[in-house]
Amino acid sequence: MKDMGEADVSLGIKLIRSIDGIAISRSYYIEKIIEKFGYQNSRIAKMPYDSSITLFKNESSVSVAQLRVLRYLKGTVSLAIHYGRFPAILEGYSDAS
Numbered sequence: 001m002k003d004m005g006e007a008d009v010s011l012g013i014k015l016i017r018s019i020d021g022i023a024i025s026r027s028y029y030i031e032k033i034i035e036k037f038g039y040q041n042s043r044i045a046k047m048p049y050d051s052s053i054t055l056f057k058n059e060s061s062v063s064v065a066q067l068r069v070l071r072y073l074k075g076t077v078s079l080a081i082h083y084g085r086f087p088a089i090l091e092g093y094s095d096a097s
Contacts, residue, residue: 016080025080030073037070044075 007015012029015022034040045068 014080019085021082021084023080023082026073027077027080030077034070034074039067039070039074042067042071042074045071046075047072 009028012026014025014028016025
């Protein structure tokens with residue numbers, strides 16, 4: 001075994017280290033998927049699903065839903081989750097009714 005240094009990408013998740021903490025981003029994975037399917041020049045979608053659209057059976061070879069998901073992912077390339085250096089208290093609430 002040898003030391004490869006700090007990980008930059010792990011399981012398709014890009015790790016961005018800073019003095020304030022660490023951020024994780026899916027940009028590496030998303031860019032690979034968009035390049036694989038050839039959607040580099042496509043528009044972006046704000047939401048993964050538009051509830052105002054009437055659904056119907058798609059007869060074409062390329063699924064409209066797949067295209068919309070790829071366009072949504074393209075719009076979220078720059079998003080990341082930042083974890084601060086100091087521990088924070090995480091609180092969650094749920095309404096069971």
